[in-house]
Amino acid sequence: xxxxxxxxxxxxxxxxxxxxxVFGLIVAFLFIRPAAAQSTxxxxxxxLVTIHDRGQxxxxxxxxxxxxxxxxxxxxxxxxxxxxxxxxxxxxxxxxYNVNIYRARPVTVVDGQQKTKLISAYQTASQIAxxxxxxxxxxxxxxxxxxxxxLTDGAGLHAVIDRATPIKFELYGATxxxxxxxxxxxxxxxxxxxxxxxxxRVSPAEATPITEGMSVRVWREGKQTVTIEEAVPFEVQQIxxxxxxxxxxxxxxxxxxxxxxxxxxIEINGGVEVSRVEIASLLVTPxxxxxxxxxxxxxxxxxxxxxxxxxxxAASNIPQESWGYADFMVQRxxxxxxxxxxxxxxxxxxxxxxxxxxxxxxxxxPVNALNWMNGYVNGRYGGWAQAYDFWLKNKWY
Numbered sequence: 001x002x003x004x005x006x007x008x009x010x011x012x013x014x015x016x017x018x019x020x021x022v023f024g025l026i027v028a029f030l031f032i033r034p035a036a037a038q039s040t041x042x043x044x045x046x047x048l049v050t051i052h053d054r055g056q057x058x059x060x061x062x063x064x065x066x067x068x069x070x071x072x073x074x075x076x077x078x079x080x081x082x083x084x085x086x087x088x089x090x091x092x093x094x095x096x097y098n099v100n101i102y103r104a105r106p107v108t109v110v111d112g113q114q115k116t117k118l119i120s121a122y123q124t125a126s127q128i129a130x131x132x133x134x135x136x137x138x139x140x141x142x143x144x145x146x147x148x149x150x151l152t153d154g155a156g157l158h159a160v161i162d163r164a165t166p167i168k169f170e171l172y173g174a175t176x177x178x179x180x181x182x183x184x185x186x187x188x189x190x191x192x193x194x195x196x197x198x199x200x201r202v203s204p205a206e207a208t209p210i211t212e213g214m215s216v217r218v219w220r221e222g223k224q225t226v227t228i229e230e231a232v233p234f235e236v237q238q239i240x241x242x243x244x245x246x247x248x249x250x251x252x253x254x255x256x257x258x259x260x261x262x263x264x265x266i267e268i269n270g271g272v273e274v275s276r277v278e279i280a281s282l283l284v285t286p287x288x289x290x291x292x293x294x295x296x297x298x299x300x301x302x303x304x305x306x307x308x309x310x311x312x313x314a315a316s317n318i319p320q321e322s323w324g325y326a327d328f329m330v331q332r333x334x335x336x337x338x339x340x341x342x343x344x345x346x347x348x349x350x351x352x353x354x355x356x357x358x359x360x361x362x363x364x365x366p367v368n369a370l371n372w373m374n375g376y377v378n379g380r381y382g383g384w385a386q387a388y389d390f391w392l393k394n395k396w397y
Contacts (some may be wrong), residue, residue, distance in 0.1 A: 007022055033103050051076065053101040066091055067099055078105055083121035106156035108147065109134055112163065117156075125159035132159075139164035139179040170217040173226040173266065182210055194218060201271060223267045225279070232258030234287040244295030246343045255290025258283065296344055307366065309336050312350075316370035322384035326370070329391055338366040351376070 046061040049070050064070045068088040071078060077102035078084060081104030086097070104121040109132045116132045125142035137144060145158045171194070183189035184205030189196070192216045196202060199220045234255030241248070263280040266273055288329040309330070313323050333352040334340035340348065349363045351373035356363040361371045377397070381387040 033385055045095070045120060047095055047097065049092075049099060051095045051099045051101065054103060062092070067097075069319060070097075070099065076101070081119045081121055091342045107159055108156055109159045109161070111161045122233060125161075127163060129158040133162065134346055139181060140209050141181065150363030167210065168215040170215070170219075170309075172224075173264070174228045180210060181184065182217065182253060184209055185216055189218070190218065194312050205273060219271060221268055221270075223265065225263055225265050227261060227263045229284065230260055230262050232260050232283070232285075232287045234258070234290055236290045239291065240294045240296045241293050242296050244293075246295050248293075248295030250293045251290060252293055253289070253291040256288040259285040305338060305364075305366070309366075311367040311369060315367045316374065318374045318384075325384035325388040326373070328388065329397060330370075330373075332391075333397075338369065 011074075023347050046063055049060050050059040051060070051071070051074060053076060056072055060068045060070060060074050060285050062073055064073055066088065067084060067086055067090045070092070071084075071088070078088070078101070078205060083102040083104070085100045085102070089331045102121040102123060104119045107118060107120050107128050108131050109116040109118070111129075111134055118132050119129070120128050120131050126136060129136055129142050141162045141164075143160055143162070147156050147158050157333050159312070162181070164181050166177060167178055167188075168179035170206065176262050178192075180188045180191055182191045184204060184206065185204060185208045188210060189206065196218070197220075199222055201221060203217045203220055205301065234257055238253065239252070260279055261282045263286050265277045265279050267275045309327065313320075313326065318326050327392055330336055334350050336350065340350070340352065341369055342348070342352060345354060346356075348356040350358055350366050350369040351359070353359050353363065353369070353372060353376075356375075359365075359368050361368045363369065377384055377387040381390055381397070387397050
């Protein structure tokens with residue numbers, strides 16, 4: 001079959017159209033194909049993986065399911081301290097991947113006079129310091145430096161920490177612990193973005209060198225409002241336990257201070273606050289009550305005067321038929337300790353007289369105490385049996 005084109009204009013039109021079609025196919029091949037290569041790979045197609053390891057590149061085509069599978073195929077060993085991105089367990093779903101291997105090496109974290117050695121694959125000094133358990137404040141800086149002491153450190157690196165200087169900083173009435181890398185007070189204000197303005201003042205002067213622990217105060221002259229957070233003290237609730245001695249104390253639920261936001265109108269004249277009036281407050285966090293268990297059982301002082309309760313009862317004017325009642329009540333009142341003192345109430349002696357002066361003579365003389373108790377029991381209750389019954393009902397007499 002022959003195609004005969006007789007019109008010259010038509011021939012040129014067809015030629016131009018064919019040229020544009022070819023050009024379009026080339027553009028599509030160059031620009032659309034790379035984008036498609038990043039999409040999800042089709043089943044049965046291998047994935048192109050470029051592995052970056054110690055400055056070397058290894059390109060492999062793999063059917064592996066994870067990054068770990070690819071590294072095994074490429075016969076690249078990974079140490080337990082090495083770091084791989086993406087992770088070894090990362091599933092492979094795209095058509096192309098870049099895998100970076102960061103090899104672990106010995107690193108010394110230098111924090112002033114303290115040095116901590118470890119094996120790390122992290123690349124930044126701050127990451128290495130964190131891995132070594134060294135706390136960094138936001139104002140501290142950490143840089144990587146190569147060790148110059150080959151005999152001591154080998155071919156390792158140093159993660160050197162430059163600590164910021166801690167200061168006490170009062171900013172418009174709010175005091176806090178702060179840190180700075182600045183050399184002077186003025187540089188510190190610039191570092192923290194503080195502009196004094198016409199009414200602003202700073203003490204000490206801006207040219208003063210920064211020293212550890214120094215106090216820097218920034219304020220504004222005249223009337224102004226400041227909002228600060230203040231602690232709300234927690235309350236204490238005590239549970240009294242009669243089975244424990246008065247020296248016992250146990251915190252069952254620890255108390256926590258609350259926080260409130262308070263706004264004050266203050267007036268400052270010559271750097272001195274001359275007035276402060278609270279104009280608003282907001283409870284941010286309620287305080288948590290502390291619950292304590294405290295003992296109320298008296299602590300008795302040991303008696304060293306000698307004798308026994310039988311001898312003391314025999315020497316007293318308590319009739320022998322009432323000794324059983326007396327023994328029961330004295331045991332629970334004082335434990336038969338002549339020098340017993342209740343540190344809560346102040347009652348004393350075998351009979352726990354209150355006040356102690358009720359007992360004629362020496363209150364810690366056991367016979368004197370029993371004689372006074374006998375008179376008290378008979379006078380108030382009409383006898384020991386009645387006093388015993390009252391004690392059983394009320395736990396006191």
